[in-house]
Amino acid sequence: MLQDSYGGRGILTWGLAPVSHPDSTPMRELYHQLNCTLGTVSMASNSSFFCPLTLRGGLGRRPSAPSAFPYLNYDPSLWYHSSSVLALALDALTLPYRLHRDSVPMWQMADSLAVSGRKVVAAYGAVPLPMMQGSSLPDALTACTEALPWKPLSACPEPDNGRLYGQWATLKGYEGQRLTRSEFSY
Structure with a gap:
């Protein structure tokens, strides 16, 4: 019915699973x-596009660990803990088209993530992103030597080969921090 009423518009669907x-x-x-x-x-x-959100580690018969x-101190088996993490993720994921100024149209976001007919997308998050007061985003990411800080928030994470089809990133709460380095080192 939505496709009939709003043809040519982006319809983004977020499924949630405990x-x-x-x-x-x-x-x-x-x-x-x-x-x-x-x-x-x-x-x-x-x-x-459809993004199935869960902290379960997958929807298969033997999912990986949550x-x-x-x-973050939380118990993923408690619904109110896991739902609050997913609500935070959903807030960050929908922010680009909910902004009052400089917003991105929903159709543009859907087209950039659902390329080549791809319909099911994955979401990742770092709650919170390990960034110290006064540091920059490149410094925080450089400090993650072992692995990147974001974890899968979807039932269908991306393959481990590192190939991305499309990507959006939302950073919240970094008013005092710098997103770029102020000095260059060669």
């Missing part, structure tokens, strides 16, 4: 997996 279900049995887990699969196919076919954020 980390665990209370009183779960193997049969209920199978039903949850089937519902997630059918929902993903339906949402992807009726949207410009996303762990080293600077």
